[in-house]
Amino acid sequence: MREIFGGMPWWVKWIAVPVIALVVFGTVIVSVLSVLIGLLFKVLIFVALVGGLIYVVRKFMSSSSSRSGW
Incomplete structure (x- = not known):
């Protein structure tokens, strides 16, 4: 390549x-x-949706477990 x-x-x-x-x-x-x-965008959307789902489920589980104690 150097010769060229x-x-x-x-x-x-x-x-x-x-x-x-x-x-x-x-x-x-x-x-x-x-x-x-495009792939990076879809991965970010997936992570955001899974994170939101985990947040909602934990919020719902903590509020339902505090009610069951009564």
Whole structure:
């Protein structure tokens, strides 16, 4: 790889090649990122719903157990 870029100017290695890679693989990168962000969002929604369910059940159980003592 060093032989290929050895005689090239610095801007070819650091500007042109990354820009070409983004143009070629840009849609793939965007689709992978959107899938990961969507998955992260669904995981956060799941955690929030399970946490809310646990909170409601514990609140209900504590209030019903205090009534049964009477």
